[in-house]
Amino acid sequence: MSVTMYNLTVPVFSRGLTVLSTLLTKAEAHAAETGVSVESLVSARLVEDMLPLSGQIQRVSDTAKNTVGRLMTIAAPSFPDTEATFAELKARVEKTLAFLQTITAQDLEGSDTRDISVKFGKLELTLSGSDYVLKFAIPNFFFHVTTAYDILRAQGVPVGKADYLGAYS
Structure with a gap:
């Protein structure tokens, strides 16, 4: 099997979101x-100048849906950042997963060479689709998944590496 843009995004993001949902269930x-x-x-932070748990989950969701949207040149669904409970955070994760389930491999064909422009703070980037996914989107996605995990761990939620890695079935 060759690695496609679909393989690099939808299954990877879906797996990470599923892990995040499991972490939220354990935290609840x-x-x-x-x-x-x-x-x-929900409002816990690792340090004062970082986003709280809710913000980490919102960024995971945004990264997953906006990456696929940019690659397909469509507007991804927009969710307000208003979640204040585990149920609301898990619902956001589920809505993001539902959006990803609508994407097919054919939808992402040719996106590896498409120019993708993003603004990240003061930084403006234009990368090929494949560079955008591999050098920005995936690292950004897992930064926020990891930070959410770390916040929960720092708050005493009994989660470990196996919880972060998730199931392999």
């Missing part, structure tokens, strides 16, 4: 078992 159970407030977990 931890809050219920320990009496830790959901609000404190």
